[in-house]
Amino acid sequence: MTVGIVTGESKSTDVSAQSSRPLSVGEYVIIDSQNGKILGLVEKSIISSEALTDVRNFDEAIESKEVADLNSRDKNYKVKIGILGFLDKLQKGQVVLPAVPPLPGTSILEATERDLGTIFSPGGKEWIRIGTLLRNTGIEAQINVNKIVSRHLGILAMTGMGKSNLVSLIAKHLSLLSGTLVIFDYHNDYENLDVSKINYMTTKINPRLLPGDKLAEVIELRENADKQQRVLRESFTDSVKQAKDFWTALEESVSAYGHSTKGYADSASRVLDKIDDAKHRFSDILDPDCGDPVDLIKEGRVNVLNVAELSERQANAALSYYLQELLQQRKESVWERKGKDSHKRAHRFLAPIFVIIEEAHVFVPKGEHTDTKYWASKVAREGRKFGIGLGIVSQRPRNIDPNVLSQMGSLAIMKIVQDDDQQQIASAAESLSKDLLYQLPSLNIGDAILIGQWVNLPSLVHVDEVKGKKTGSDLDAVSEWSQTDKFKEIAKESTQGLIQKDLLLD
Ligand SMILES: Nc1ncnc2c1ncn2[C@@H]1O[C@H](COP(=O)(O)OP(=O)(O)OP(=O)(O)O)[C@@H](O)[C@H]1O
Ligand SMILES: [Mg+2]
Incomplete structure (x- = not known):
């Protein structure tokens, strides 16, 4: 017509x-x-x-x-x-x-559907449904999974616009394909993810496996406390790392260093306080007996790593460790296949992995160094060869390292009103025309512009809503407040009951 x-x-x-x-x-x-x-x-x-x-x-x-x-x-x-x-x-x-x-x-x-079908829903086994075209609503929109694993993905939008929903949708599909997905869940958004092959785990850090400066970070020594840093570095010897009782061995080593090194007694005692503090405060996270935490990631599963309990510095230490190890294991796996691997180990990921980092602006920030950023850029550069894909999710694109952002071969961009966020995206995505960019503020929840290698053509789509999950929905403060009065009543009644019971017992 x-x-x-x-x-x-x-x-x-x-x-x-x-x-x-x-x-x-x-x-x-x-x-x-x-x-x-x-x-x-x-x-x-x-x-x-x-x-x-x-x-x-x-x-x-x-x-x-x-x-x-x-x-x-x-x-x-x-x-x-x-x-x-x-x-x-x-x-x-x-x-x-x-x-x-x-x-x-x-x-x-x-x-017509005949015109668009083959382009937007090609239907091969690597194409998964993501939603429908936003304006030609009868047409299914699919994305190519192979391309996100080999060329990475950025999901960018203001808060509450559907980023985690899209991640959940991808997780659902990867689970059906028996893919290996690792999600670093910083806000406990994926706790109720309704997928069949899920491996939900609390992120642990094994202090034995960290380099000295990272141990200093996770036990929260101040960065400029040079003497304390030195005490810890010098005391964190190989024999401490291998000791049966790690914390005791470390404490003894720190004490000994304080006694034997002139002018370091006070610093050593402060480090001892810090170790003691960390042992108690972070007992769930810092676990010298958990083996290699990467071994807990299961192949063929959606692995949700809960990082919510960790401080930013700890999460950063954990993330960089996981990224480094996953990349290394994938390298060894590829080398072994080519007969080039010299140091064999028992555990290793045999098939490609896709790793998603939420709150990417915190871990891969613009203009400042973090270890996660170092390893994320390495994965972004080398991942294609070794089958490890990176997904970065953020509500503040302007604060993400532009180098890493520009390495994302595909992007899903949802509603964004801030000018500097739009500019950052425009410079990372050549295929985004100015006129499409102007559309970003007018998108609704779940609407997305998909560009890059995971689609045949830039597409404006509405992403399917993943039902049966409780990710990131806004708090209903008004209903919760109305409940508090009821709770108070119940609490009052039960305490009165207790008091009466006490009196009877007396
Ligand atoms: N495609 C969609 N269709 C309909 N509703 C959606 C869609 N995506 C998200 N929503 C709704 O919006 C809410 C927020 O979505 P989501 O948690 O995915 O946003 P977000 O961008 O991850 O937010 P945040 O930045 O806070 O993490 C969801 O609880 C859901 O109700
Ligand atoms: Mg979210």
Whole structure:
């Protein structure tokens, strides 16, 4: 069905058109050109009224409205359509732009399921359903899983716009494919994830496996306490690392260092206090007897690593350790397959892994060094060769390291209003046109622009909602407050009961 006609100046990259109805931004249309059908994406849509232009006051506006209502020619629906390529080529996975721009007068047709189906839902086993096209709602939108594992993924949006929902959806699909997924869950968002092959674990740090400076971080020695740092570094010897009772051995070693080194007695005693403090406060997290925590990650499962209990520095130490180890194990696995591995070990990941870091702006920050950032960039650079993919999720793209962000081969971008966030995304994603960028503030919850290698074409989609999970939904403070009164009543009654019972017992 014809919905418009190309007008004005045409280019090989975009055309203008007048349409018979207002077209939505993000709608796919067919430009029925002289050289074959071309797929186009509505990037801008402007509605104007002849009668209601240059109106000077309210009364005139009322009169003009009456005129406009009577005149079917009054409304003007103008659209700018970005050219994506010849339809038949796109259906074969090739992007070929027309050498000659479509002639003014060319018809714009509504895109049918037959036109779009093969492009947006190719249906191979590596393609999974993510939702539907936002404007052509009858068309399923799929993404290519292989591409996110080999070329990484960024999920960026303001808070509450559906990032964790998308992660949950990906987790669900990977679970069905028996893929190995590791999610660093910083806010306990995935506790109730409803997938079959799940391995929910609390993140542990084995202090024996850390380098000295990292141990100092996790027991929270101050960074500028040079003498204490030195005491710990010097006392953290190989024999301490291998001792049966790790903490006692470490404490003895620190004491001995304090006694034998002039001017270090006070610092040693402060380090002892810190160790004692950490042993108690972080007894769930710092576990010298947990073996290698990476061994707890299960292949073929969705592994949710709860990092919620950890301080930022501890989480950073843990994350960098996991990333480093996972990359190393994948390397060894690939080398072994090629017969090049010299140091064999029992546990190792045989198939590719996808690792997702929530709150990426904290762990992979712009303009400051963190170990996680070091290892995340390494994974981003080398992951493709060794089958380890990185997913970074953030509500503050402007604070993510631009280098790492630009290595993300695919992006899902949801509603974003901040200008500097948009600019950061624009510089990381060449294929995001300016007009699509302008759409970001007007997206609703769950709407996303998908660009990069996981889709055949930039797509505006609505992501499926993952039901049966309680991730990150906003607190209902009003109902909770109304419950508190009831709780108080119950508490009062039960204490009265207890008092009466006590009296009876007396
Ligand atoms: N695709 C969707 N369709 C409908 N509703 C959705 C969709 N995605 C998310 N929601 C709703 O929005 C809420 C918030 O989503 P989600 O927790 O995924 O946001 P978020 O971007 O991860 O937020 P935060 O930045 O706080 O982590 C969900 O509880 C859900 O109710
Ligand atoms: Mg979230």
